[in-house]
Amino acid sequence: MKKKYCLSVDIGASSGRLILGDLHEDQLNLEEIHRFDNSIIEKNGYFCWDIDALFFEIKTGIQKCNQIGIQPVSIGIDTWAVDFVLLDERDQPLTDSVSYRDPRTDGIMEEVLEIFMKERLYLETGIQFQKFNTIYQLYALKKQNPEVLEKAKSFLMIPDYLHFLLTGRKANEYTNATSTQLINAFTKKWDKEIINTLGLNVEMFEEIKMPKETLGSLREELVEEFGFDMDVILPATHDTGSAVLAVPELEDTIYISSGTWSLIGVENHFPICVTKALDYNFTNEGGMDYQFRFLKNIMGLWMIQEVRRNYDNQYSFAELVDLSRAVSGFESTVNVDDQRFLKPDNMIEEIQNYCKETSQTVPEQPGEIAKCVFESLANSYKKAVAEIENIFEKEFSTVNVIGGGCQNELLNQLIADVTKKEVYAGPVEATAIGNLVVQFIAIGEIENIDKARGIIKKSFEVKKYTYS
Numbered sequence: 357m358k359k360k361y362c363l364s365v366d367i368g369a370s371s372g373r374l375i376l377g378d379l380h381e382d383q384l385n386l387e388e389i390h391r392f393d394n395s396i397i398e399k400n401g402y403f404c405w406d407i408d409a410l411f412f413e414i415k416t417g418i419q420k421c422n423q424i425g426i427q428p429v430s431i432g433i434d435t436w437a438v439d440f441v442l443l444d445e446r447d448q449p450l451t452d453s454v455s456y457r458d459p460r461t462d463g464i465m466e467e468v469l470e471i472f473m474k475e476r477l478y479l480e481t482g483i484q485f486q487k488f489n490t491i492y493q494l495y496a497l498k499k500q501n502p503e504v505l506e507k508a509k510s511f512l513m514i515p516d517y518l519h520f521l522l523t524g525r526k527a528n529e530y531t532n533a534t535s536t537q538l539i540n541a542f543t544k545k546w547d548k549e550i551i552n553t554l555g556l557n558v559e560m561f562e563e564i565k566m567p568k569e570t571l572g573s574l575r576e577e578l579v580e581e582f583g584f585d586m587d588v589i590l591p592a593t594h595d596t597g598s599a600v601l602a603v604p605e606l607e608d609t610i611y612i613s614s615g616t617w618s619l620i621g622v623e624n625h626f627p628i629c630v631t632k633a634l635d636y637n638f639t640n641e642g643g644m645d646y647q648f649r650f651l652k653n654i655m656g657l658w659m660i661q662e663v664r665r666n667y668d669n670q671y672s673f674a675e676l677v678d679l680s681r682a683v684s685g686f687e688s689t690v691n692v693d694d695q696r697f698l699k700p701d702n703m704i705e706e707i708q709n710y711c712k713e714t715s716q717t718v719p720e721q722p723g724e725i726a727k728c729v730f731e732s733l734a735n736s737y738k739k740a741v742a743e744i745e746n747i748f749e750k751e752f753s754t755v756n757v758i759g760g761g762c763q764n765e766l767l768n769q770l771i772a773d774v775t776k777k778e779v780y781a782g783p784v785e786a787t788a789i790g791n792l793v794v795q796f797i798a799i800g801e802i803e804n805i806d807k808a809r810g811i812i813k814k815s816f817e818v819k820k821y822t823y824s
């Protein structure tokens with residue numbers, strides 16, 4: 357029988373990749389076809405994503421498959437969450453794709469919380485309060501550019517829009533839609549009451565579709581361009597949703613999906629909207645098969661990415677880790693979850709100012725800055741672990757770090773040392789793997805997610821760190 361390939365497109369805030377997957381005797385093989393950079397650009401006074409450039413890179417990757425003689429049977433795209441594109445009646449974008457790091461939502465969450473009680477929003481949606489959630493972005497738009505919303509006929513999140521460009525079909529994929537804070541955690545549908553109360557047009561929201569559903573085949577002009585057709589199968593289009601599917605073992609495990617953000621939590625069968633969870637600001641994001649990711653966002657490697665950029669990319673990430681390792685006796689830390697680190701003009705200065713304001717020694721050398729970032733992240737993980745254990749009233753034995761950030765050995769060891777738990781690191785390409793297994797389930801090559809996790813366990817290396 358001819359081997360079947362599925363193609364995953366995973367785009368994060370700092371890079372994107374197209375990875376082919378194929379199954380051979382319960383072994384999932386990956387082949388990276390194309391990798392490209394992504395970053396926030398300034399356009400017309402907003403921090404934006406260059407969505408046209410991203411679509412161009414996706415097309416380049418598809419063409420590269422064909423060049424090596426592989427025509428995948430399906431493709432699925434995942435990206436970060438919360439951001440969206442609004443289309444007019446001719447299906448044309450009404451604005452640039454503004455990034456969630458843009459300050460347009462400053463102060464907006466507080467205004468929305470005058471309309472809804474925090475407890476009510478939490479009870480209905482289960483979603484954590486972050487000033488950049490789609491709900492606040494849409495409300496900001498309503499206040500600042502009402503004419504845009506008046507013209508909007510379709511609301512598509514970033515992967516929905518890229519899928520639309522591929523197929524011509526519009527739908528809102530469930531896992532990503534939950535990050536809007538506009539989906540009811542119990543009905544799993546758009547919460548029309550919240551949407552109407554905010555004065556948003558409920559008609560612009562599309563039908564919710566679940567991961568595993570086939571959206572459609574490629575547009576005719578793309579079939580001509582590529583020389584072949586394939587199905588677009590919806591993965592968990594929220595990258596964290598895909599990544600968590602690739603955690604090989606969930607029993608007694610707290611995962612950290614480590615990339616631009618660190619998402620720390622556990623998988624659950626139902627949303628937990630108790631007061632403690634609200635106070636700790638944990639979220640219940642919708643997952644595949646209506647599971648929930650109970651987790652919280654920690655500022656993550658964004659901090660070191662920005663530090664590196666502020667040093668004009670003079671140092672690689674590995675060099676920053678080495679420089680940090682070489683520093684001794686420097687102990688200043690920052691609260692990484694302080695919103696001042698979301699998009700400061702200069703991350704290095706922001707860290708230094710924080711240390712100054714809190715009467716700590718100010719980091720000056722790159723190694724000191726990096727050490728401060730890694731140790732501060734580890735502290736924040738430690739706190740989140742304690743919060744999870746407090747809510748579940750039990751101890752977890754392991755932490756499983758997945759995603760690109762799990763290659764940071766220094767941080768893995770720090771996590772083991774501060775949490776006093778065994779740390780497993782891997783798989784590195786968790787998001788692409790999670791995306792691929794959903795496509796393989798959809799085409800009948802893997803039975804279900806449990807089986808997929810077994811395959812992932814056998815196929816990818818996971819490294820163990822013990823605490824000292």
Ligand code: LFR
Pocket residue numbers: 368369435436437438439456594595596615616617619653
């Ligand atoms: C990670 C992620 C997080 C989400 C943040 C913003 O890439 O998707 O899960 O909270 O980006 O969208």
